[in-house]
Amino acid sequence: MSNVIPRGWPTGRPDRLLRLAARALRRLANAVLFRSRASTLIQLSPGLLILVALFALPLLFLAWVSLWRHSPNSFGPTPLTLENYRRFLFDGFFLRSILRTLQLGIVTTLVTLALGYPLALIMARSTARVRGFLLVLVLTPLMVSVVVRVFGWMVILGDTGLINKALLALGLIDQPLRIMNTMAAVVIGLAQVEFAFMVLPIFSALLGVGRSLEEAAATLGASPWRVFRHVVLPLSLPGVAAGSALVFSLSVSAFVQPQLLGGSSFFVMTTLMYQQITATLNWPFGAAIGFIILGTALLTLILLGVAMRKISPRRAGHAT
Amino acid sequence: MQLEAGRTAAVTRAFYILLIAVFVLAPLFVVVAVSLNRVAFTAFPPRGLSLRWYQAVLTDPQWRASLTVSLWIAAVASLLAACAGTLGAIGLHRGRFPGRDALVAGFLSPIVLPGLITGLALLFFFARLRWTGTNFALVLGHVVITFPYVLRVVLGSLVRETATLEEAAMTLGADELTTFRRITLPLARPGILAGTIFAFIISFDNITISLFLTAPRTVTLPIRILEHVQWAGTPAVAAISSLFVFLTVALALVVERTVGLHRVVGEETVGFG
Numbered sequence: 001m002s003n004v005i006p007r008g009w010p011t012g013r014p015d016r017l018l019r020l021a022a023r024a025l026r027r028l029a030n031a032v033l034f035r036s037r038a039s040t041l042i043q044l045s046p047g048l049l050i051l052v053a054l055f056a057l058p059l060l061f062l063a064w065v066s067l068w069r070h071s072p073n074s075f076g077p078t079p080l081t082l083e084n085y086r087r088f089l090f091d092g093f094f095l096r097s098i099l100r101t102l103q104l105g106i107v108t109t110l111v112t113l114a115l116g117y118p119l120a121l122i123m124a125r126s127t128a129r130v131r132g133f134l135l136v137l138v139l140t141p142l143m144v145s146v147v148v149r150v151f152g153w154m155v156i157l158g159d160t161g162l163i164n165k166a167l168l169a170l171g172l173i174d175q176p177l178r179i180m181n182t183m184a185a186v187v188i189g190l191a192q193v194e195f196a197f198m199v200l201p202i203f204s205a206l207l208g209v210g211r212s213l214e215e216a217a218a219t220l221g222a223s224p225w226r227v228f229r230h231v232v233l234p235l236s237l238p239g240v241a242a243g244s245a246l247v248f249s250l251s252v253s254a255f256v257q258p259q260l261l262g263g264s265s266f267f268v269m270t271t272l273m274y275q276q277i278t279a280t281l282n283w284p285f286g287a288a289i290g291f292i293i294l295g296t297a298l299l300t301l302i303l304l305g306v307a308m309r310k311i312s313p314r315r316a317g318h319a320t
Numbered sequence: 321m322q323l324e325a326g327r328t329a330a331v332t333r334a335f336y337i338l339l340i341a342v343f344v345l346a347p348l349f350v351v352v353a354v355s356l357n358r359v360a361f362t363a364f365p366p367r368g369l370s371l372r373w374y375q376a377v378l379t380d381p382q383w384r385a386s387l388t389v390s391l392w393i394a395a396v397a398s399l400l401a402a403c404a405g406t407l408g409a410i411g412l413h414r415g416r417f418p419g420r421d422a423l424v425a426g427f428l429s430p431i432v433l434p435g436l437i438t439g440l441a442l443l444f445f446f447a448r449l450r451w452t453g454t455n456f457a458l459v460l461g462h463v464v465i466t467f468p469y470v471l472r473v474v475l476g477s478l479v480r481e482t483a484t485l486e487e488a489a490m491t492l493g494a495d496e497l498t499t500f501r502r503i504t505l506p507l508a509r510p511g512i513l514a515g516t517i518f519a520f521i522i523s524f525d526n527i528t529i530s531l532f533l534t535a536p537r538t539v540t541l542p543i544r545i546l547e548h549v550q551w552a553g554t555p556a557v558a559a560i561s562s563l564f565v566f567l568t569v570a571l572a573l574v575v576e577r578t579v580g581l582h583r584v585v586g587e588e589t590v591g592f593g
Binding site: 026029030039040041042043044046047048049050051054055057058059061062065075115118119122134137138140141143144145146147148149150151152153154155156161162192195249253255256259260270273274277283286287290291293294297301 | 336340341343345346347349351354362403405407408410411412414417423426429430432433436437440442443444445448463471496521525527531532542545546549550553557558562564569572
């Protein structure tokens, strides 16, 4: 043992020295990592560093860039201007793309609502087994990469795709329907995955209702339709609002579906932004579009948050 | 009469669920079917079954490079996210200070913000620092969007019982380090594991950040698939897509087994407050 210890090291009881060192280290770790007031700060610092340096700061920088004037040769500060925002919000072409984006958001929200509400209702009323199966069904697309899903839709919806071949073979149409490169294709691509974000909030709102209220209404002589109209529907509205807000804001900020399923002339805000960044190379203008997208998405979430508070289950419960 | 109505309702319900299942699963099914083609175009139903396209993509240097890059980026980013997220969750779990709830909301905000905007902001930021086109920038970008997931899952696994057990251990004479090692860490372990795997999936799947930060030499797998699909999907692209999906789903199953997927996907994402 002693020949392992370097010359000049206090010999005698190396194990005891080691133990002392270990204890000192332990005290230090205890004090720094757990006991001191700074310990929380130390634990939070990596996260704070990421949040501030790699998220907040870049976003502030993006806001700043959106106020720059475009110069083709350099990427640096210029006198500040609101020209980028003015150009996007008041030019006919860009305005049409904003309207198309909003339309896409609204249509997708309505489609997912129409498809999702019944499923949420079924889920809330079925046994745990069926419910689990349906939950997996709804969540599966979330686990599949968006490019793979879109690829699948391209094969299905194309002019020589599955749907057109089937319809032609059945003799229902004479020439292929144009589904790809239309708004319909984009809505289908979005609805398939955002469906989950509509179903789950409605489902959890309905779970909260419980069967007793419905049974009470039925016992008092209400028809199934009236029970639904006056009990179930009002109580599920917060779920509907939450789901709609999520689906809308996801739809207006989606990129891959409009880019690939919408075709080259289908411009929404995100695809225009991408074009400005990668093709036109007008970065300040792209930054401004980015902020307008962000504003649209956040505004919806806030508005529907307010609306949701107004129709919260408690107040609806008092009303009935 | 009533029985008849009940049966009609049941049949309608079954038909409706079937319709939803087809709608939700059809694209995935089609891609896997196309990948099994013997011919070189995306015939559906496939003409002749073969695994030749799987062999083709797995021996193609370009696809292999993209797969390797994606796996590396996801591994490094999820490990960094795991460290920052776990530490942060512990700090939030123990610390009682003003503005704690606001801080939690701040930490989770990269989940809420559209990824495309985060990607754009990082592109400009890194361009200014002259870091664009490096894998380092890409990893940092992925850490930003993955670490909130780890933080949330770990924070969720450090429930009130954890604090009670920690107090009990300290009362019985354990010091903080021992308490941490013997109580806190074992209780948080499933959360840390699930959060890290989920971070890996998010990074591995990511389009919106990589779209702006990926280097021409090192294109990640989803971006490479996107580029190919944009031109023309082939059975080869379908084959690599299928492999890509199998890998993600397998990892997702691990998460489901450890803490349950719904806890990772989260109430904030699906419940809006």
